[in-house]
Amino acid sequence: MSNQAEEKRTVQADDVVTIEYTLTVDGEVVDSSSEHGPLSYLHGHGQIIPGLEKELEGMAVGEAKEVTVAPEEGYGPEDPNAFIALPKSEFPPTITLEPGVQLQLSDQSGQVYNATIHEVKDDSVVLNFNHPLAGKTLHFQVKVVGLRAATPEERAHGHVHGEGGHAH
Ligand code: ZN
Numbered sequence: 001m002s003n004q005a006e007e008k009r010t011v012q013a014d015d016v017v018t019i020e021y022t023l024t025v026d027g028e029v030v031d032s033s034s035e036h037g038p039l040s041y042l043h044g045h046g047q048i049i050p051g052l053e054k055e056l057e058g059m060a061v062g063e064a065k066e067v068t069v070a071p072e073e074g075y076g077p078e079d080p081n082a083f084i085a086l087p088k089s090e091f092p093p094t095i096t097l098e099p100g101v102q103l104q105l106s107d108q109s110g111q112v113y114n115a116t117i118h119e120v121k122d123d124s125v126v127l128n129f130n131h132p133l134a135g136k137t138l139h140f141q142v143k144v145v146g147l148r149a150a151t152p153e154e155r156a157h158g159h160v161h162g163e164g165g166h167a168h
Pocket residue numbers: 154157159161166168
């Protein structure tokens with residue numbers, strides 16, 4: 001009896017869900033659980049992108065699905081104001097100034113920002129501070145490989161403990 005009940009369990013809020021997934025963008029695989037192992041997250045807490053979380057609702061262990069997520073439900077649209085030109089002289093010579101190169105910059109208060117070189121001009125470099133996947137349509141191949149109710153502690157913390165989660 002309890003085994004049958006377990007098999008019929010489907011993804012709902014406050015469940016710890018473990019998924020295998022492959023994320024393809026513009027025909028290229030950009031992230032896959034085959035590289036770093038399955039992902040465990042607490043469902044209904046905004047820990048994964050909204051467009052994927054919504055589609056996982058109601059799935060059972062062993063079920064697989066292809067999910068297409070528009071930018072608005074993924075990493076958001078690309079913000080045209082997040083492209084900023086800086087003088088070439090501000091970049092240390094150790095940095096390769098080529099489109100696509102990713103950089104980390106910090107401001108006076110120590111806050112770190114990730115940016116991608118968008119364009120290199122004669123005396124300036126245009127940096128893109130958008131998330132690399134902003135404005136992109138995301139294609140997920142996703143499979144539910146684990147499902148259990150969260151512990152009261154996990155619900156209170158809003159994240160998963162143990163394997164694949166936080167160690168405390
Ligand atoms: Zn915790």
